[in-house]
Amino acid sequence: MAGLKDKRGFIDKERLDLSERKAVEYWMKRWGVTREQITAAHRKVGRLTKDIAAELGKRR
Structure with missing residues (x-):
């Protein structure tokens, strides 16, 4: 699993x-x-960071 320590x-x-x-x-x-x-975007599009970033207008 790739992730942050x-x-x-x-x-x-x-x-x-x-x-x-x-x-x-x-x-x-x-x-x-x-x-x-972040919470509003998470509720709207789900838990994938790429989708949350897109909703916020940010790059993942």
């Missing part, structure tokens, strides 16, 4: 789990958006 293991770069604080913080910083924007 975190103290508890790896963070999946293909799917975003909103309950994983480190993953949400990573994508907030990478895309320059707020938690609310």
Whole structure:
């Protein structure tokens, strides 16, 4: 599994789990958006980061 190393293991770069604080913080910083924007996009298009990035108008 490709992902980001975190103290508890790896963070999946293909799917975003909103309950994983480190993953949400990573994508907030990478895309320059707020938690609310990520949450709204996640609810609208699902959990795949490529779809969330497209919804936010960002590059994955």
